[in-house]
Amino acid sequence: MATNQDDxxxxxxxxxxxxxxxxxxxxxxxxxxxxxxxxxFSFVGGNNDAPSVPVGGLAEAAVHALNRHGSALxxxxxxxxxxGYGPLREFLAAQLAAEASLPIGSHEVLVVSGSLQALxxxxxxxxxxxxxxxxxxxxYGGMLSRLRRAGAAVVPAELDDDGIVPQALDALLGRxxxxxxxxxLIYTIPTVQNPTGSVMPVERRRLVLDVARRWGVVxxxxxxxxxxMWQGVRPPAIAALAREGSDVGRVVYCGSFSKSIAPALxxxxxxxxxxVMSRLVALKDDAGTGxxxxxxxxxxxxxxxxxxxxxLRNTLGSKCAAMRDAVDTHxxxxxxxxxxxxxxxxxxxxxxxxxxxxxxxxxxxxARYLAPAASRGIQFNEGAAWSVDRAWxxxxxxxxxxxxxxxxxxxxxxxxxxxxxxxxxAPTDPEPPGCGSLxxx
Amino acid sequence: MATNQDDxxxxxxxxxxxxxxxxxxxxxxxxxxxxxxxxxFSFVGGNNDAPSVPVGGLAEAAVHALNRHGSALxxxxxxxxxxGYGPLREFLAAQLAAEASLPIGSHEVLVVSGSLQALxxxxxxxxxxxxxxxxxxxxYGGMLSRLRRAGAAVVPAELDDDGIVPQALDALLGRxxxxxxxxxLIYTIPTVQNPTGSVMPVERRRLVLDVARRWGVVxxxxxxxxxxMWQGVRPPAIAALAREGSDVGRVVYCGSFSKSIAPALxxxxxxxxxxVMSRLVALKDDAGTGxxxxxxxxxxxxxxxxxxxxxLRNTLGSKCAAMRDAVDTHxxxxxxxxxxxxxxxxxxxxxxxxxxxxxxxxxxxxARYLAPAASRGIQFNEGAAWSVDRAWxxxxxxxxxxxxxxxxxxxxxxxxxxxxxxxxxAPTDPEPPGCGSLxxx
Numbered sequence: 001m002a003t004n005q006d007d008x009x010x011x012x013x014x015x016x017x018x019x020x021x022x023x024x025x026x027x028x029x030x031x032x033x034x035x036x037x038x039x040x041f042s043f044v045g046g047n048n049d050a051p052s053v054p055v056g057g058l059a060e061a062a063v064h065a066l067n068r069h070g071s072a073l074x075x076x077x078x079x080x081x082x083x084g085y086g087p088l089r090e091f092l093a094a095q096l097a098a099e100a101s102l103p104i105g106s107h108e109v110l111v112v113s114g115s116l117q118a119l120x121x122x123x124x125x126x127x128x129x130x131x132x133x134x135x136x137x138x139x140y141g142g143m144l145s146r147l148r149r150a151g152a153a154v155v156p157a158e159l160d161d162d163g164i165v166p167q168a169l170d171a172l173l174g175r176x177x178x179x180x181x182x183x184x185l186i187y188t189i190p191t192v193q194n195p196t197g198s199v200m201p202v203e204r205r206r207l208v209l210d211v212a213r214r215w216g217v218v219x220x221x222x223x224x225x226x227x228x229m230w231q232g233v234r235p236p237a238i239a240a241l242a243r244e245g246s247d248v249g250r251v252v253y254c255g256s257f258s259k260s261i262a263p264a265l266x267x268x269x270x271x272x273x274x275x276v277m278s279r280l281v282a283l284k285d286d287a288g289t290g291x292x293x294x295x296x297x298x299x300x301x302x303x304x305x306x307x308x309x310x311x312l313r314n315t316l317g318s319k320c321a322a323m324r325d326a327v328d329t330h331x332x333x334x335x336x337x338x339x340x341x342x343x344x345x346x347x348x349x350x351x352x353x354x355x356x357x358x359x360x361x362x363x364x365x366x367a368r369y370l371a372p373a374a375s376r377g378i379q380f381n382e383g384a385a386w387s388v389d390r391a392w393x394x395x396x397x398x399x400x401x402x403x404x405x406x407x408x409x410x411x412x413x414x415x416x417x418x419x420x421x422x423x424x425x426a427p428t429d430p431e432p433p434g435c436g437s438l439x440x441x
Numbered sequence: 442m443a444t445n446q447d448d449x450x451x452x453x454x455x456x457x458x459x460x461x462x463x464x465x466x467x468x469x470x471x472x473x474x475x476x477x478x479x480x481x482f483s484f485v486g487g488n489n490d491a492p493s494v495p496v497g498g499l500a501e502a503a504v505h506a507l508n509r510h511g512s513a514l515x516x517x518x519x520x521x522x523x524x525g526y527g528p529l530r531e532f533l534a535a536q537l538a539a540e541a542s543l544p545i546g547s548h549e550v551l552v553v554s555g556s557l558q559a560l561x562x563x564x565x566x567x568x569x570x571x572x573x574x575x576x577x578x579x580x581y582g583g584m585l586s587r588l589r590r591a592g593a594a595v596v597p598a599e600l601d602d603d604g605i606v607p608q609a610l611d612a613l614l615g616r617x618x619x620x621x622x623x624x625x626l627i628y629t630i631p632t633v634q635n636p637t638g639s640v641m642p643v644e645r646r647r648l649v650l651d652v653a654r655r656w657g658v659v660x661x662x663x664x665x666x667x668x669x670m671w672q673g674v675r676p677p678a679i680a681a682l683a684r685e686g687s688d689v690g691r692v693v694y695c696g697s698f699s700k701s702i703a704p705a706l707x708x709x710x711x712x713x714x715x716x717v718m719s720r721l722v723a724l725k726d727d728a729g730t731g732x733x734x735x736x737x738x739x740x741x742x743x744x745x746x747x748x749x750x751x752x753l754r755n756t757l758g759s760k761c762a763a764m765r766d767a768v769d770t771h772x773x774x775x776x777x778x779x780x781x782x783x784x785x786x787x788x789x790x791x792x793x794x795x796x797x798x799x800x801x802x803x804x805x806x807x808a809r810y811l812a813p814a815a816s817r818g819i820q821f822n823e824g825a826a827w828s829v830d831r832a833w834x835x836x837x838x839x840x841x842x843x844x845x846x847x848x849x850x851x852x853x854x855x856x857x858x859x860x861x862x863x864x865x866x867a868p869t870d871p872e873p874p875g876c877g878s879l880x881x882x
Contacts, residue, residue, distance in 0.1 A: 020690025020716050023625055023659050025569040031719030035522040048515040055511030062503035062733070070496030073703035074489040075844055081476040113554060113707070116728055128466040142726075184464055218464050249461025262514035264732035266554070275461050278472030285583075287557055290731035291705035292503070403516055 041378040041412030046224075046263055046354065047403035049319070052312050053262050054304065061299035062292065069295060077288040082281060084111025084269075084289060088298035092255075092269050095305065100226065101236035102253070103243065108271055110280055113289045115224050115268035118254035119143055121280045122185070122220050123150045125252075132176060132183040136164060137392065138357065140194045140222070141385040143187060155183065156388035163190055163200030166207035173215040185218050190238060192225035195357040195386050195398040197350020202235040209241055212250065219251045224268075227260040227309050229352035230317040239271055249276045257297055259354070260309050265293050316354060316402060322409045323356055323401040324349065330417035331358065337417050340424045354402030357386075360395040367394065369416075372423045378416050482819040482853030487665075487704055487795065488844035490760070493753050494703050495745065502740035503733065510736060518729040523722060525552025525710075525730060529739035533696075533710050536746065541667065542677035543694070544684065549712055551721055554730045556665050556709035559695035560584055562721045563626070563661050564591045573617060573624040577605060578833065579798065581635045581663070582826040584628060596624065597829035604631055604641030607648035614656040626659050631679060633666035636798040636827050636839040638791020643676040650682050653691065660692045665709075668701040668750050670793035671758040680712055689714045698738055700795070701750050706734050757795060757843060760850060764797055764842040765790065767854035772799065778858050781865045795843030798827075801836040808835065810857075813864045819857050 072078040080086055089106035096102040096109075112118050119142070127133060129151025135143065137156035147154050155176065158168040169186070176182055188208070190200035200208070212219050221238045239253040249272070256268040267289060272280055324347060331337045331345035338344040343361040350356060360366060367382040380397055387393025401409050513519040521527055530547035537543040537550075553559050560583070568574060570592025576584065578597035588595050596617065599609040610627070617623055629649070631641035641649070653660050662679045680694040690713070697709040708730060713721055765788060772778045772786035779785040784802035791797060801807060808823040821838055828834020842850050 018654070018657065018688035018691060020659060020688075020714075023657075024566055024720065025572075028566065028720055029723045031716070032523075032722035033719075035524070038516075038520050045517055047517060047520075050512040050515040053512045053515045055507055055514075058511060058514075058733075059504045059507040062507065062737075063500045066496055066500040066503065070499060071491040071494045073496075073499075073705040074491040074494050075479075076486055076488060076704045078705050079479050079488075082473075083476070113731075114728055116726070125465055125469065131466075146726075213459070216459065216464075218461060247459035247461075250459060258728075262732075263517045264514040264519050264729060266727070266729060266731040273461075275472070278474075279465065279469055281473035282470045285557070285587075286707070287555055287699075288705060288707060290554075290707040290734045291703075292499075292737065293731045293733050296503075296733065 039374065039377045039379050041376075041408060041415060042403065043378065043380045043399040043401070043412065043416075045400060045403075046258060047400065048259065048263060048354065049312065049315050049402055052315055054300065054308055057300050057304055057308075058261075058296055061296040065295035065299040066292070073291055078291050082284070082288065083107070083109065083277075085291060085294035085298055087302070088294045091298055091302050091305075095301075096237070096255075096271065099234055100223065100240060102240040102271060104271055108273065108277065110270040110272065110277060110284070111289050111294060112254075112268045112270055112284065113286060114258065114266040115222070115254050115256040116142065117284070117286075117289075118268050118270045119146055119222075121270070121283050122252055122254075123147065123152075124283050125276065125279050126184045126218060127152050132181045133185045133187060134169070134172065134183045134217075135187045135388050136189065136193065137389065138193075138195055138383075138387050138396065139187065140189065141381065143222070144385075144388065147187075153181070154388050156392070157186070157188075159193070159196060159198070161198055162204050163193055163198050164188060164204075164208050166204065166211050169208060170211045170214065173211065173217065177215065182215060183217055185220050186212055187220045187222065188238070189222045189224070191223050191234060192229055192350065192352040194225060194353070195348075195355050195381075197348050197353050197355065197357065199229060199232060199235065199351045202241075205235060205238050205241055209238055209250070213245070213247060218249070221251055221253045223253060224256045225259050225353045226255065228313055228316060228354065230313045231351040248273045252276055257301075260305070260312070261297065261301070265297065266290060267293050267297055313352070316352075319401045319404070319406060319409060320350060320353075320356070322406040323399065323413070326410045326413035327356065327358065327399075330413050335417065336421045340421050355398050355400045358397040358399065360397065362395065364395040366397040369420055369423060373416055373419045376415055376419055378412055378419065380416070480815065480818045480820050482817075482849060482856060483844065484819065484821045484840040484842070484853065484857075486841060486844075487699060488841065489700065489704060489795065490753065490756050490843055493756055495741065495749055498741050498745055498749075499702075499737055502737040506736035506740045507733070514732055519732050523725070523729060524548070524550065524718075526732060526735035526739055528743070529708075529735045532739055532743050532746070536742075537678070537696075537712065540675055541664065541681060543681040543712060545712055549714065549718065551711040551713065551718060551725070552730050552735055553695070553709045553711055553725065554727060555699065555707040556663070556695050556697040557583065558725070558727075559709050559711045560587055560663075562711070562724050563693055563695075564588065564593075565724050566717065566720050567625045567659060568593050573622045574626045574628060575610070575613065575624045575658075576628045576829050577630065577634065578830065579634075579636055579824075579828050579837065580628065581630065582822065584663070585826075585829065588628075594622070595829050597833070598627070598629075600634070600637060600639070602639055603645050604634055604639050605629060605645070605649050607645065607652050610649060611652045611655065614652065614658065618656065623656060624658055626661050627653055628661045628663065629679070630663045630665070632664050632675060633669055633791065633793040635666060635794070636789075636796050636822075638789050638794050638796065638798065640670060640673060640676065640792045643682075646676060646679050646682055650679055650691070654686070654688060659690070662692055662694045664694060665697045666700050666794045667696065669754055669757060669795065671754045671761075672792040690717045693717055698742075701746070701753070702738065702742070706738065707731060708734050708738055754793070757793075760842045760845070760847060761791060761794075761797070763847040763850045764840065764854070767851045768797065768799065768840075771854050771858035776858065777862045781862050796839050796841045799838040799840065801838065803836065805836040807838040810861055810864060814857055814860045817856055817860055819853055819860065821857065
């Protein structure tokens with residue numbers, strides 16, 4: 001290609017058609033489709049009950065916080081510790097001590113830009129391409145996609161109604177050790193497991209922790225939904241139990257305000273001991289998490305968190321009951337779906353949260369319903385996306401109920417059943433009967 | 442190691458001392474030091490004038506926005522397009538059309554979590570390890586560190602008082618092409634260049650664009666400081682000029698509210714055409730940028746942005762004049778520093794922004810003053826961190842003045858001069874005299 005160093009603007013420029021895609025890195029995710037609006041029956045996403053957002057309280061908190069500290073916005077991190085706004089970390093330390101038996105100071109809290117950033121930071125800290133990570137056999141799809149993008153080999157841990165089965169975990173780690181593939185991390189959601197809604201009892205937590213100790217593995221405890229428990233008493237965090245021992249850094253913990261206050265606020269938090277915290281802080285190179293959102297959360301939550309969350313749990317519990325009723329009506333033993341599929345759909349009885357997890361008869365692949373459901377205004381998470389082993393998850397489905405009205409839950413589940421009945425062919429690819437080890441009351 | 446699959450809690454656990462660091466990925470940045478508070482004379486960081494933060498206006502905007510749309514916070518992205526809050530994208534499209542001659546619709550705007558996320562997304566889209574990226578020889582240190590972490594080879598483009606020298610850029614790309622190392626990207630800050638404060642004239646922008654076209658390279662235009670111009674008229678963005686041609690995707694553009702409103706708000710923005718925008722959206726997997734901050738910016742800026750920024754520019758212009766006075770007094774030809782170093786320190790005359798760029802006599806390494814200055818409560822950016830070629834940058838220094846009072850600017854610069862005089866040894870590692878191609882009025 002000819003160049004002219006005296007006048008680069010001259011007309012001998014090579015004007016071959018420019019294709020910017022040829023300049024992009026290889027291996028990118030595909031282009032995002034154009035946004036076409038949300039569907040009416042959106043049973044996906046960690047969305048919440050809109051009337052429960054404490055709008056007035058947040059507005060009042062914003063005014064107070066801005067009037068008190070607003071000029072500090074002129075400085076990154078409000079001129080404060082990059083771990084986050086002090087009063088918010090103090091609230092969190094007190095809250096976690098009270099609710100999760102986690103006796104920490106605010107210096108052990110890192111405020112992050114949503115718990116997704118916590119996942120990113122933990123992966124970046126611990127996981128190199130080729131590393132093995134253990135995750136619950138059904139787990140948060142956003143973590144699975146992140147782990148895979150990081151080049152991790154994800155191995156499933158068996159679940160039952162109480163979460164990870166410790167004996168099976170121990171055996172799994174033994175096998176992996178024999179293969180020279182001891183995992184770096186165990187990723188667990190022990191409190192309101194996503195998607196099964198189980199809560200791991202304290203005795204089970206100790207056993208899982210002991211297994212991690214035996215094999216020298218770090219636990220990443222994702223407690224995002226823990227504030228939304230409506231059945232039973234919240235057990236101590238695994239991170240709390242780990243502090244009874246002496247192995248500093250064994251458990252990295254994260255939580256979020258997305259489920260307790262609102263997901264469009266991008267504020268989550270992590271708890272880690274110094275050798276890990278210092279790395280997380282070094283890796284969090286985003287110049288801080290949004291300060292106004294931190295300030296208004298600190299102001300609002302210090303006064304109202306407990307009352308707000310109590311009321312929210314009641315609302316979500318009612319929605320969950322409606323969802324289970326609707327599933328029973330439209331997917332239960334006497335339903336047209338059961339007739340068509342050769343058996344009923346089983347549904348979890350979550351102890352909290354915003355979703356149920358359905359197990360269809362063997363041979364069903366719920367992903368096949370995605371497109372016909374979307375054309376009827378219905379979205380759901382196909383089980384494969386929420387499962388380490390996609391084939392194991394194929395006949396499963398997650399339905400979120402947080403953001404729909406009780407009327408729309410009934411109507412949407414009925415419409416989904418119609419979609420399935422009218423689209424279903426004879427079952428293919430039969431699996432062994434039964435519902436595996438998942439909670440299927 | 443013995444295992445017992447029946448009872449993992451039994452006492453034969455291997456309690457070798459646990460070192461969590463042994464589980465971490467290799468190549469991590471070092472641990473962050475404990476935070477010890479900010480220094481009084483903090484001449485670093487893109488911090489702004491605290492009294493200029495429009496606290497009352499932001500509080501009012503927060504109340505209006507929350508009362509109007511607050512319950513939408515229950516849904517990720519407010520249930521809206523993942524590109525960001527509609528009214529904010531509409532404000533930005535109108536603002537960029539008016540101020541940067543960039544005729545776009547709101548569908549071409551992506552709101553991001555601070556412009557650092559824009560840098561991350563562009564790097565992820567275009568840069569693979571080993572790729573060559575051209576950056577201005579003095580440039581934003583945070584971009585340099587990100588590019589290096591991504592495995593890019595960063596090559597410097599020569600600057601003069603009007604920004605990138607097009608003929609030199611053309612020659613550089615020719616040489617790189619001959620070596621089979623044609624860059625993916627040219628990273629430029631054409632409007633209030635960081636750190637030199639220059640503004641690239643429109644004719645120069647066309648020449649640089651033509652060079653990028655000739656060699657088939659993408660331009661990443663970082664316009665973060667463009668709202669803070671106080672000398673001259675803001676030229677059209679390079680992204681605007683590119684639209685006169687037909688090469689879709691040639692220029693990716695970013696800006697920020699950090700400099701115009703407040704840096705602790707984590708809201709920036711990008712402009713890109715569809716083939717690039719669709720990739721940026723796919724890679725932005727953070728579940729959205731903080732919605733409250735987007736809402737209050739949309740509300741505040743629609744009514745007050747132009748007036749606010751006009752006043753802020755005046756304030757910053759006065760601080761800049763104070764900084765240049767102080768540098769002239771304490772580092773100029775008759776100063777003790779000049780006597781000690783064998784010549785005066787040259788300082789830029791920025792056309793906007795919040796920093797000046799100093800060039801010390803040959804042989805000086807400003808990094809040597811970091812520790813003694815810190816012990817006197819003074820922080821500055823050593824030139825090497827803001828330079829593609831660290832050796833070239835060693836005798837340079839960036840001083841930010843946005844967040845200090847005029848009194849503290851004078852006092853801090855005087856104190857820095859004292860530190861230098863009392864710590865300076867005879868110059869070592871002499872460089873050729875002169876100040877290179879940088880603006881040194």
